[in-house]
Amino acid sequence: MNINIEFYASLMKYLPPGKSRFRREVSVEDDITLSRLITQFHISEAEAHLVLVNGHFVNCGEDRDQRKLVEGDTISIWPPVAGG
Amino acid sequence: MSWTRKILRVNLSKGSCTSEPLNMEWAKLYLGQRGLASKYLSEEVDPACDPLGPDNKLIMATGPLTGTMASTAGRYSVITKGPLTGAIACSNSGGFFGAELKFAGWDMIIFEGKSDKPVYLLIQDDNVELKSAEHMWGKTAWEADDIIHATHQDPQMRVACIGRTAENGCLYAAVMNDKHRAAGRSGVGTVMASKNLKAVAVRGTQGIGNVDDAEAFMSATGDGKAVLAENAVTGQGLPAYGTQVLMNVINGVGGLPARNMRDVGFEGAENISAEAMAEPRKSDGKPNLTTNGACFGCTIACGRISTVDPTHFSVKDKPQYQGNSGGLEYEAAWALGADTGVDDLDALTYVNFLCNEDGMDPISYGATVAAAMELFEEGVIGTKETGGVELRFGSAEAFVAITEQMCNGGEFSADLGMGSKRLTEKYGKPELSMSVKGQEFPAYDPRGIQGIGLNYATSNRGACHLRGYTIASEVLGIPVKTELNDTDGKPELVKAFQDATALVDSAGLCIFTTFAWGMDNIAPQIDAACEGDWSVENCLETGERIWNMERLFNEAAGFTADDDKLPRRLLEEAIKDGPTKGQVNRLGEMLPKYYEVRGWTADGKIPEETRQRLSL
Numbered sequence: 001m002n003i004n005i006e007f008y009a010s011l012m013k014y015l016p017p018g019k020s021r022f023r024r025e026v027s028v029e030d031d032i033t034l035s036r037l038i039t040q041f042h043i044s045e046a047e048a049h050l051v052l053v054n055g056h057f058v059n060c061g062e063d064r065d066q067r068k069l070v071e072g073d074t075i076s077i078w079p080p081v082a083g084g
Numbered sequence: 085m086s087w088t089r090k091i092l093r094v095n096l097s098k099g100s101c102t103s104e105p106l107n108m109e110w111a112k113l114y115l116g117q118r119g120l121a122s123k124y125l126s127e128e129v130d131p132a133c134d135p136l137g138p139d140n141k142l143i144m145a146t147g148p149l150t151g152t153m154a155s156t157a158g159r160y161s162v163i164t165k166g167p168l169t170g171a172i173a174c175s176n177s178g179g180f181f182g183a184e185l186k187f188a189g190w191d192m193i194i195f196e197g198k199s200d201k202p203v204y205l206l207i208q209d210d211n212v213e214l215k216s217a218e219h220m221w222g223k224t225a226w227e228a229d230d231i232i233h234a235t236h237q238d239p240q241m242r243v244a245c246i247g248r249t250a251e252n253g254c255l256y257a258a259v260m261n262d263k264h265r266a267a268g269r270s271g272v273g274t275v276m277a278s279k280n281l282k283a284v285a286v287r288g289t290q291g292i293g294n295v296d297d298a299e300a301f302m303s304a305t306g307d308g309k310a311v312l313a314e315n316a317v318t319g320q321g322l323p324a325y326g327t328q329v330l331m332n333v334i335n336g337v338g339g340l341p342a343r344n345m346r347d348v349g350f351e352g353a354e355n356i357s358a359e360a361m362a363e364p365r366k367s368d369g370k371p372n373l374t375t376n377g378a379c380f381g382c383t384i385a386c387g388r389i390s391t392v393d394p395t396h397f398s399v400k401d402k403p404q405y406q407g408n409s410g411g412l413e414y415e416a417a418w419a420l421g422a423d424t425g426v427d428d429l430d431a432l433t434y435v436n437f438l439c440n441e442d443g444m445d446p447i448s449y450g451a452t453v454a455a456a457m458e459l460f461e462e463g464v465i466g467t468k469e470t471g472g473v474e475l476r477f478g479s480a481e482a483f484v485a486i487t488e489q490m491c492n493g494g495e496f497s498a499d500l501g502m503g504s505k506r507l508t509e510k511y512g513k514p515e516l517s518m519s520v521k522g523q524e525f526p527a528y529d530p531r532g533i534q535g536i537g538l539n540y541a542t543s544n545r546g547a548c549h550l551r552g553y554t555i556a557s558e559v560l561g562i563p564v565k566t567e568l569n570d571t572d573g574k575p576e577l578v579k580a581f582q583d584a585t586a587l588v589d590s591a592g593l594c595i596f597t598t599f600a601w602g603m604d605n606i607a608p609q610i611d612a613a614c615e616g617d618w619s620v621e622n623c624l625e626t627g628e629r630i631w632n633m634e635r636l637f638n639e640a641a642g643f644t645a646d647d648d649k650l651p652r653r654l655l656e657e658a659i660k661d662g663p664t665k666g667q668v669n670r671l672g673e674m675l676p677k678y679y680e681v682r683g684w685t686a687d688g689k690i691p692e693e694t695r696q697r698l699s700l
Contacts, residue, residue: 008332008333008359009321012359021354021360022354050560055662056663057565057568079320079321080316081322081329082321082322082596082599084553
């Protein structure tokens, strides 16, 4: 199935080659979990600080282990960042 | 003890400068900077006074840690009754001015009265004098800074001054220091202009020689620096990407307001983000961001030093704006960008330069332009009012033109200088002002993020993220993640952030340390530096005392619970799409509980019992 990944800030280095600044459409195995996707792109748990699926937070640990992705989902990931 | 125990009182009506001892009883209750100067203001100024009249006072205050070796300890604040809001105003700034004032031997300067003619205050340690600034009146803040440095020939002299917008009566004018740092919000620069005070120039050579327990202080500040260095946010994220990294985060979670908060979510967010600032541009291969920068004693270094593309329409014929200068920070980038619908990074960087050069709060300025753009698009105002500018959302050309007009005192500058509340009232559309107590919102939509709405509504200086940055918890998961759209627990969260921030703002430290530090990291540094009990518990109670004192000032100035509110748009116009679709802010669910956890009455008053508990 195809999903969209968005990696920001220092995680942009993990994006596969492509034209868009942050976003790639990628093919992944059906029913892949969020944790598995993160590992597949070599992003460590400490780096995957803010993780959104379709704009909604998914906490680290069990929530990400159990969250199965579906066709067309958009997964956005940031390292620890702040501002204000 | 860390305080110098000396106050400089400058009576501008008489032209006198006198030294007096710091009230140590108050220092032990209010610490310094924001808290202690607000105490002086509360005691010396009638809260009902005209903010721009001679009875108002203007205080520049350091904290006890300002100038010490604690990380980020370069902060100072400007405290006064604010002309934008009529409420107590306290604007905090970094750079190097605050530390220099401390090195000159002063905890704070209290300006009172009004000078007949423009003056600037020259401080060289104990030698203090008022000097004519008639040759500087009408000059930008950058020009005034250059003139003072050229006159005194001391590169280490630090200058805080106002630009032309303050002189022209813009109600959200800033006090600029070190050219690119600002005590930005609430119009503290306008008060300075009302006193005919153009600048304060300070050179101090006395250092800090009076830390209470030097050994404990070395240890506590060393521990604090290690925590900042090891923390991923303060050690890596902020120095590399600065505050601007939030642009995509807040847009991603459905909390980024756009076009005068008419919309939530901005399609151009990524073009004005931290990541975009780091990309090489086509014209010269250089990125917008040249490097990061640090204020005095800071081991985080989140500041942005940027250039505008020299081929960009805004600067191509203006070589003076093609060099490095203070770059975009998140709140400014949002107000100047998403809120006006402009996603041209170079135009925003140029406008940000102009805000620094002429001393304007870019948040209130951007949000006021956004309100004017909505008035324009609704046909309420036209090119007759705007001096010929087609002031439409998304037009970089219009935004640049109106900003140059604003700085030069052009046709529409008086209207824009009123702020959005007075502007929209003037044209019969008060509902289009996105403000609380007359001060414009920063970069987080209270419909998408509930707790920040409660903080905005109850902030003592009008809408402000820096009074209680619940975004840390609600979005960034610091110290723990809370749900964006929950209202349960938010009153307690808001109170905790507001009180802790009041304490940090009174110490001389930067609030960004709290992305890594808890009060258990901060209290030992204060406790080692200052005499008295500065345990975690006492620090938190001091923060709460300061918050309540500010509230009492506002109460006496005429504010009531009716002023703890949000614009109707945020309470009734639901978000149209994105992850927070359908949401409004549910202030009514949070406000009564907030009053309760603060120990206030149901109508937001501070009862005798709470006053006694806090020694107020």
